[in-house]
Amino acid sequence: MNITVLLPAGRLPLDIMGKARDLAEQYNLGVYLSTVQNLRLINVPDESADAIKGELAALGAQFKGPGKFPLPRVCVGMPHCNLGIIDTEKLSEAILARFKDKAVTKPKFKIAVSGCNLSCSGVLTTDIGVMATRAGFEVYVGGKGGPYPKVGRRILRKATEDEVLEAIEKLVNFHDAHTVKKQRMFKLIDHPDFPYPEAV
Ligand code: SF4
16 A cells, blocks of 8 residues: 655655655655655555554654645745746645645645746646746636646736635635535536636
């Protein structure tokens, strides 16, 4: 089995990194850095999973699991990329803070944040994509990858951070209200009550 440790903004705390290394050696695990910027321990023996999780949880590790709000996938952004317009880690923190009390989130939408319009984190092909530009934020909804990729529809231009956070909240609530079990955002953007028209 696998154990996935959630890493907000793709940051790997040194104590968790050290513990994961020790556990990988002790239990002969593989260490995979996932495409959504988490740390996954693979080849975990079923009988050792609880012990391994316990050691990581003692350091504050959070694990992937049903109902969790999706961590935004972020590019490295400012000040680590010289094209970055915003600090993407900070915006990721603000998004997560906005939803910290949300007990259950229905799958299966993802969020991406990019520090400029080069979109290294794939904002155009993610359910909710937030792109920083010199004129403010743009927000895209309904993008996806997979065998039939789609580019998201732009719903906001020249937006402030507060407007972005409000929009994400509205979109998440809309998804929640119109989803039975799980669904991608692209299935909702043509709903008659979808809260945003295209921003041209
Ligand atoms: S999207 Fe822009 S800011 Fe982010 S890593 Fe790519 S080039 Fe840098």
